[in-house]
Each structure stands twice: as C-alpha cells, then as structure tokens.
Amino acid sequence: MSEKTCPICGKPADAIHKPFCSRRCRLVDLNRWMTGAYAVPAVEEDDDENWETVHDGREEP
DSSP: OOOOBOTTTOSBOOTTTTTSSSHHHHHHHHHHHHHTSSOOOOOOOOHHHHHHHHHTTOOOO
C-alpha cells in the first residue's frame, strides 16, 4: 500500500493532521479556501432561459 502524501508540500501525511503533514500545511489549505484561491467555476444563466426551464412554460399562479 502506498503512503499518502501531503497535498500542500508532498511530505508524508501525519495521522493527526491527515491528509496533511502538519498544522502549518492544514492552515495553508484553510487560507486558500478562505481567500478564494480554490473555487469551483460557475456558469451564470440568463433569467429568461431559467424561467422557462423551471416553470415549463406554465403561468405563475
């Protein structure tokens, strides 16, 4: 079985800080999430197109 490595620095992961090797790498990762360095791209939809998709052309009650 291969040993897991820290996704930040590549050192062997520590059981206490899994999947990271240390508290420092855990905090580096947290900082990246908090500052928006990690982001999932999103595609904005046009409101008119969204209305047709959601309501299937039915009139609003």
